[in-house]
Amino acid sequence: MKQLLKAPILRRAAGLALVSVLSFSLVACGDSKEETTGGSSDDVAKTEVVLASTTSTQDSGLFDVLEPEFEKAYAQYDIKIVAVGTGEALELGRMKDADVLLVHAKADEETLVQEGYGVERKDVMYNDFVILGPAADPSGVGGSADTPTAMAAIASGKAEFVSRGDNSGTHKKELKLWDAAGITPESDWYAETGQGMGDTLKIASEKQAYTIADRATYLNMMDTLDIEVVFEGAPELFNQYGVIVVTDAANQDGGQAFFDWVTSQEGQAIIADYGVETFGQALFTPNAP
Amino acid sequence: MSIYVDSAKEGYSLLVSGGLDVWSIIATSLRVSLSAVGIALFVGIPAGYWLGTRRSFGRRAGLVLANAGMGLPPVVVGLVVAMTLSRRGPLGSLGLLYSRPAMVAAQVVIAFPLIAAVSAAAVSSVPRELRLQARSLGASALQEAWLTLRECRMGLVAAVAAGFGSIISEVGAVMMVGGNLRGETRVMTTAIVQYSRMGRYGAALALGAVLLGMIVIANIALTGMQTSAERWERG
Numbered sequence: 001m002k003q004l005l006k007a008p009i010l011r012r013a014a015g016l017a018l019v020s021v022l023s024f025s026l027v028a029c030g031d032s033k034e035e036t037t038g039g040s041s042d043d044v045a046k047t048e049v050v051l052a053s054t055t056s057t058q059d060s061g062l063f064d065v066l067e068p069e070f071e072k073a074y075a076q077y078d079i080k081i082v083a084v085g086t087g088e089a090l091e092l093g094r095m096k097d098a099d100v101l102l103v104h105a106k107a108d109e110e111t112l113v114q115e116g117y118g119v120e121r122k123d124v125m126y127n128d129f130v131i132l133g134p135a136a137d138p139s140g141v142g143g144s145a146d147t148p149t150a151m152a153a154i155a156s157g158k159a160e161f162v163s164r165g166d167n168s169g170t171h172k173k174e175l176k177l178w179d180a181a182g183i184t185p186e187s188d189w190y191a192e193t194g195q196g197m198g199d200t201l202k203i204a205s206e207k208q209a210y211t212i213a214d215r216a217t218y219l220n221m222m223d224t225l226d227i228e229v230v231f232e233g234a235p236e237l238f239n240q241y242g243v244i245v246v247t248d249a250a251n252q253d254g255g256q257a258f259f260d261w262v263t264s265q266e267g268q269a270i271i272a273d274y275g276v277e278t279f280g281q282a283l284f285t286p287n288a289p
Numbered sequence: 290m291s292i293y294v295d296s297a298k299e300g301y302s303l304l305v306s307g308g309l310d311v312w313s314i315i316a317t318s319l320r321v322s323l324s325a326v327g328i329a330l331f332v333g334i335p336a337g338y339w340l341g342t343r344r345s346f347g348r349r350a351g352l353v354l355a356n357a358g359m360g361l362p363p364v365v366v367g368l369v370v371a372m373t374l375s376r377r378g379p380l381g382s383l384g385l386l387y388s389r390p391a392m393v394a395a396q397v398v399i400a401f402p403l404i405a406a407v408s409a410a411a412v413s414s415v416p417r418e419l420r421l422q423a424r425s426l427g428a429s430a431l432q433e434a435w436l437t438l439r440e441c442r443m444g445l446v447a448a449v450a451a452g453f454g455s456i457i458s459e460v461g462a463v464m465m466v467g468g469n470l471r472g473e474t475r476v477m478t479t480a481i482v483q484y485s486r487m488g489r490y491g492a493a494l495a496l497g498a499v500l501l502g503m504i505v506i507a508n509i510a511l512t513g514m515q516t517s518a519e520r521w522e523r524g
Contacts, residue, residue, distance in 0.1 A: 055486075084486050091488030095292070165471060167487045192471040194483035195464070203468045206376055206386045226376060 046078040049254035052098035055196030056170055057241070058083035060127075060216030060283055062274055069270055070261055077254045085196075086169040093117055093246045099255030101244040102262070104169040109242045118244040119256070122263050125271050125284040126240045129173060130218055131231035132201070133210040134159060141210065147236040151181035157189035160209035164200050165192025169239070174212045177236060201225055214239055216283035219275065241284070263288035292490070299491025300498065310472070315499060318476040321389055321467075322457045325396030329452055332397075333404030334445065338434055340405060341412025342420070352409060358402025363395075363455075367462030370395040374466065387468035392476070395462040400452035407451050411444020412437060443515050450511045454504060 057063065063081050070079055082089075082098060086105045092098040094117050102124065103109060112118045131150055133141055138158040144150035154161050163185070164171040178185050191209070193200045197217045204211035205225040218229070243262055245255045261267045268286035275283035304311060340351045372378050374386040374394075385391045415437050423433050438445065460478035467474035469483060477500045484493035 085488070088486050088488035091490075166483060167489075191473070194469045194471065194475065194480070196486075199464075199468070203387050203470070 046076060047251055047254060049077045049079045049100065049251050049258055050082060050092075050098045050249075051079055051100050051102060051255075051258060052082045052084065052089040052092040053102040054086050054089055054104065054169060055083045055198070056168070056214050056217050057102060057104075059196065059198040059220060060214070061220055062216065062271070062284065065270055065274055066262070066267070070258060070267075073261055073266065074254075074257050077251075077257060079254075079258065083196075085166050086172070087167040093244065096246055096249050099246055099249040099251045100258045101246065102241060103244075104239055104241045105172055106240050106242060109244055113244060117247055119247050119252070120259075121242050121244045122259070123287055123289060124241045124243045124262055125268075125286045125288070126238060127214055127216050127284045128232070129170070129212050129237040129239055130215050130229045131210065131212055131237075132204065132218060132225075132227045133230040134208040134226070135228055137230050139210065142230045144231060147177060147231075147234045148181035150231045150234075151177050151183060154210050155181075155183045155185065155187075155189075157187060160189050160191055160207055161185065162200055162204040162207060162209045162211045163190060163192045164195070164197065166194045166196075168196075170197060170212065170214060173239065177212070180236065201227075216275070219279045219281075219283060240287075296490040296494045300493075300495030303492055304495045304499070311496065311499065313472060314475055314477055314480050314496065315503075317389070317474065318457060318478075318500075319503075321392045321463070321476060322396060322453060325393045325400055325456055326449065326453045328393070328397045329400035329404050330449065333401050333448070333452070334408050334438070336401075336405040337408025337448065338412050338438065340409035341415075342437070352406070355402045355406040355409060359406050361399065361402060362461075363399050363459045364461035364465070366395050366398045367465035370398065370462070371465045386466065387470060387474060389467070389474060391466040392463050392474060395466045396456040396459070399459060399462060400456050403455055404448045404452040407448035408441075408445055411441040411448065414444065415440045443518050446511050446515050446518070450508065453507060457507075458500065458504065 053063070058081065063083075067079055067081065071077065082092065084092070086103045086108070089098070089101055089103050090105070090108055090112055093101045093112060101109075101112075101118070109118075109121050113121045131141060131154075133139070133154075139153045139156050141150050141153045144153055163174055191203075191207070193203055195203075197213055198221060200211060201213055201217065201221055202225070203209075205227045208226070210230070211227070215232075218225075243259050245252065245259045249255050262271075268288055271284050271286040272282055275281060336351075336355070340348055340355060370391065371386060373380050374383065374391055375381055376384075376386070385394075419440065420433050420437055423436050428436065458478060460482055463474075463476055464479045464482065467476065467479065469475050469479040475483075477496050481493045481496050481500070484490070484496070
């Protein structure tokens with residue numbers, strides 16, 4: 001009886017393992033098939049351009065208009081957008097896993113080009129950051145005369161502050177603002193998500209906490225959030241985006257094509273229009289030289 | 290190749306120097322997943338016993354549900370639990386979203402069908418005659434259940450292993466309901482996602498190695514329990 005008892009269990013376990021392995025490989029097969037058949041609907045052989053950008057740019061929805069317009073202008077290219085933190089986006093450039101970068105950490109971007117990983121860098125557009133918090137504004141951030149005062153009000157800790165904490169462009173900006181206010185934000189009112197802008201906004205809203213976000217992502221998610229703008233418009237909250245072509249990337253020509261297009265009149269006009277219809281205001285201000 | 294070597298070196302030195310808050314992350318992982326497995330066992334094994342012993346239509350339907358539940362996508366579990374606990378959701382007033390209890394809840398939902406289905410399989414492999422005999426000798430329903438579960442404890446160990454393995458390495462649901470808050474709800478899997486997003490492959494790899502090591506250790510312990518049970522049976 002004891003022998004009887006063991007065998008079916010083992011057989012079931014083995015069967016279970018087999019089923020899971022099979023289903024994984026099926027999924028994998030499905031994926032690769034899609035890759036090979038999906039792109040070839042046109043007769044033109046398309047080459048892939050990998051654009052590494054940030055989650056906040058993707059969350060803003062800008063790529064949903066940029067991508068189709070670019071592919072219309074350059075039918076030979078199929079653009080793949082990889083949205084990660086600024087830190088990883090720059091790393092993808094260093095490792096030549098991306099052909100072109102669209103990020104917002106100007107000092108780091110210039111270093112990347114100086115180190116020879118990027119061919120050239122240009123300003124593309126800017127937007128601004130806003131400080132968000134619960135409507136009741138328990139820490140009284142709203143009445144602040146300038147950004148350092150606003151940061152000091154948050155640091156009174158009457159409500160939590162939720163930080164990206166992921167070394168992203170937005171996180172770096174936030175750290176600069178704390179620094180300028182002479183505050184070290186290491187306290188029980190300070191939470192770090194290590195996640196993207198959209199997730200961090202949701203967490204701040206759930207916790208009825210303060211946070212800093214780029215206006216584009218905030219406007220996109222406004223309807224689902226229970227926090228609102230409490231401080232805005234100060235010069236320190238300015239957010240410059242740059243585009244960089246990666247040196248010796250797999251498809252450097254494609255990267256260059258996107259670089260030229262997004263800084264051209266055509267690309268800049270699309271950026272200037274984006275958001276006007278949906279939000280009543282443009283989310284980005286184009287400023288390519 | 291150098292990407293692996295460099296990352297591994299960086300990861301090793303981070304682990305040794307304690308430059309990452311690895312230990313608090315590991316502690317959170319263990320605390321959350323062990324609580325979840327404990328709760329899932331508490332409800333999953335009785336459910337498995339019921340599914341493995343009853344002969345009724347309800348049993349078939351229950352088995353189908355449990356087996357289907359094994360394939361429940363964790364990310365969907367995460368989504369539904371997050372929506373339920375959200376401030377705008379039905380249980381929003383509890384203020385539980387982005388906390389450890391929320392993560393435990395999601396992991397229980399993921400592990401429960403697995404544990405129920407695997408233990409039902411184990412229980413149904415115990416010959417029915419054994420239970421009938423026990424009853425005829427005057428055993429109570431509880432004693433009968435205890436005897437049956439003891440008879441198939443190897444299968445139950447497999448249920449624990451399946452449940453624990455599925456949640457300790459799960460990332461989608463815990464990210465959605467836990468929020469990866471540093472020092473609070475950051476566990477190994479969500480920290481790995483974060484570090485790789487940040488391009489800190491060394492740190493990600495170091496945590497990956499620790500996670501893998503823990504799964505290996507857990508399986509060594511469970512296999513040890515299984516073989517000692519086998520030896521006892523051969524007696």
